[in-house]
């Protein structure tokens with residue numbers, strides 16, 4: 001099985017600043033993999049750890 005993980009950091013939308021869309025890190029992230037892994041929204045630190053461990057395990 002080929003593992004190809006992708007980590008996506010969640011962004012939180014803020015009220016527009018001077019009509020520009022504004023975002024800030026939400027502190028959560030999701031990790032998905034071609035093998036079917038999908039962590040859903042979990043704390044960012046945990047997501048980075050899972051991403052690293054999942055690659056190491058492949």
Ligand SMILES: [Zn+2]
Pocket residue numbers: 002003004033034035036037054
């Ligand atoms: Zn995988």
